[in-house]
Amino acid sequence: xxxxxxxxxxxxxxxxxxxxxxxxxxxxxxxxxxxxxxxxxxxxxxxxxxxxxxxxxxxxxxxxxxxxxxxxxxxxxxxxxxxxxxxxxxxxxxxxxxxxxxxxxxxxxxxxxxxxxxxxxxxxxxxxxxxxxxxxxxxxxxxxxxxxxxxxxxxxxxxxxxxxxxxxxxxxxxxxxxxxxxxxxxxxxxxxxxxxxxxxxxxxxxxxxxxxxxxxxxxxxxxxxxxxxxxxxxxxxxxxxxxxxxxxxxxxxxxxxxxxxxxxxxxxxxxxxxxxxxxxxxxxxxxxxxxxxxxxxxxxxxxxxxxxxxxxxxxxxxxxxxxx
Numbered sequence: 001x002x003x004x005x006x007x008x009x010x011x012x013x014x015x016x017x018x019x020x021x022x023x024x025x026x027x028x029x030x031x032x033x034x035x036x037x038x039x040x041x042x043x044x045x046x047x048x049x050x051x052x053x054x055x056x057x058x059x060x061x062x063x064x065x066x067x068x069x070x071x072x073x074x075x076x077x078x079x080x081x082x083x084x085x086x087x088x089x090x091x092x093x094x095x096x097x098x099x100x101x102x103x104x105x106x107x108x109x110x111x112x113x114x115x116x117x118x119x120x121x122x123x124x125x126x127x128x129x130x131x132x133x134x135x136x137x138x139x140x141x142x143x144x145x146x147x148x149x150x151x152x153x154x155x156x157x158x159x160x161x162x163x164x165x166x167x168x169x170x171x172x173x174x175x176x177x178x179x180x181x182x183x184x185x186x187x188x189x190x191x192x193x194x195x196x197x198x199x200x201x202x203x204x205x206x207x208x209x210x211x212x213x214x215x216x217x218x219x220x221x222x223x224x225x226x227x228x229x230x231x232x233x234x235x236x237x238x239x240x241x242x243x244x245x246x247x248x249x250x251x252x253x254x255x256x257x258x259x260x261x262x263x264x265x266x267x268x269x270x271x272x273x274x275x276x277x278x279x280x281x282x283x284x285x286x287x288x289x290x291x292x293x294x295x296x297x298x299x300x301x302x303x304x305x306x307x308x309x310x311x312x313x314x315x316x317x318x319x320x321x322x323x324x
Contacts, residue, residue, distance in 0.1 A: 012062040012168035014140040015055045018133045018176060022052035025126045032122040036115035039106040040186040043099045043206035044123065047182055047213060050095030051175045057088040062168040078261030078300075081167055082227035089217045089224075092175075096213035103206025110199035119190050127183040134176040141165040141173060146297050166298075167224055174216050182209040226260075233258045236265060240293055241315060249273055249285050253315035254307055264300040267293060272309040282306055 026048035033041040061084025069076040113119075138158035142149050145161035162173065189205025192198055236258040244250055254270035271289075273282065290302045 012059055012140075012166065012172070014133075014137045014172045015058040015062060015168050017136055018172045019052050019055035019059060021129050021133050022048045022055065022179070025129055026052055028122055029126060032115070032118050036113050036119055037111075038113035038115070038119050038190065038202060039102055040189045040202040040205045040209075041113075041119055041122070042102055043209045044126065044182060044186050046095045046099050046102075047179055047209060048126070050092045050213070051179055053091050054088045054175065055172055057084050057091075058168045058171055061085060061088075062166075076261070078264055078266075079228050079230070082224040085167055085171060085220060085224040086228065088171075089220050092213055092220075093217045096210045096217060098210075099213060100207050100210035103203040103208075103210060106203030106206065107200045108203075110203065112199050113190075113193070113202065116190065116194050120187060123183050123187050123190075127180065127187075130176055130180045130183060134173070134180055137169060137173040137176055140169045144169060144297070167227055170223065171216075171220050174219065178209075178212045178216055182212060185209060230259045230261070233260055233265065236296075239296075240267065240269075243292060244269075244271065244289065247285065247289060249277065249281075251309040252313055256315070261300075264298050265296075267299055267302045269303070270305045270307055272307050272314075275308045 026045055029041055029045035029048055032038070033045050058081075061081040064084075065077050065079070065081040067077045067080075135154065138154050141158040141161055142154055144166055145164045147157050147161055149157040158173070162170065165173070185205050185208050189201045192201035237256050240258065241253055241256055244253055244256075250271050250273060252272040254272055256269040257267070259266045259268070273285070277285075286304050286306070290304060293299060293302050
């Protein structure tokens, strides 16, 4: 039991917080939809329920991915978070479909909804809570990518470092960004329907929200499909190569791979050294390089193999290196 508790303590905190908050928001929106019948509120309710369920899966997946390797799974569980996220996007996809379908039905057969003050108040509260969760996700991105920022500077740095963040945090950020924009769109649709008398506006808002949800589905699916397959990180490889060549004993890099394993990186390389170096010297070089590379945020495993320098330059940069 203690082992399970310790594992779940390692889960993505932004995802857990987002799941709890979105559950509360979804329930509030559900009650509002029951009393008003507003289709834009229905879209927001579905969106929040989808986000809550999705982010709960993300939290569980990110926690389980921290499990230590076993005899049955010697490579560990790093990619489990990618597999969980691939399953989680199905939930958002279904919610997106239902949201768009309901919106189209309302556009074709518009009806006047009631409870303007209830709808605006609920969506306003939901918007503020979404902004809070979004800001927490932004801070998590800054923390994960080794940045330092406070206040409004967090916003700019989170967008700058977005691609380098962990898959779970990236998903929470994207979902809450869409949820925040969705709340604004829903409010605009309701106001247009009430004051301009164009009741189809609520349906249009629902369709727009559904399309934004589908965008998240597509983006997250592609990102985690690459992670599940083990995508190489070109920028990290070049960064490591740059450090490798600061070691005068290294003559060339035969191969270098930085493979993403879930939220972390597995590094493998073959380095060419002079044949005159002793075994003791080679071991010292290996330990020095391993130690330095392991200091890079997100790298959990470094494997180095030495080869005798063949006199042929293999590694230039990522654009021109020999694929053989």
